[in-house]
Amino acid sequence: MAGPGWLERAPDGLRVHLKVTPGAGADAIGPSAAAGDGRERLAVRVTAAPEGGRANKAVIAVLAKTWRLPKSAFAITGGATGRLKTLTVRGDPDRLYRLAATPRD
Secondary structure (H helix, E strand, O other): OOOOOOEEEEOOEEEEEEEEEOOOOOOEEEEEEEOOOOOEEEEEEOOOOOHHHHHHHHHHHHHHHHHOOOHHHEEEEEOOOOOEEEEEEEOOHHHHHHHHHOOOO
């Protein structure tokens, strides 16, 4: 069975394709949906404003807390100034894939 389309294994870890909404009423993750570029992306909403990289830092903080990983494992590797982003999570690709693809309550 195929996993979520917003996740992609890479030699150095995992690529996570996101659609970010800054300035939201609350921090939240999901659901995933096709974005304007045709790629499935995981929705991430953060209360932080997009100025000065605050929203990017908030996205990393929310995902790191949810997946119980250090923030230092995350890096924005595409779309740093846009809503459609690619995030790289460094580590064992198979372990990270299982961790990210498992729904959390």
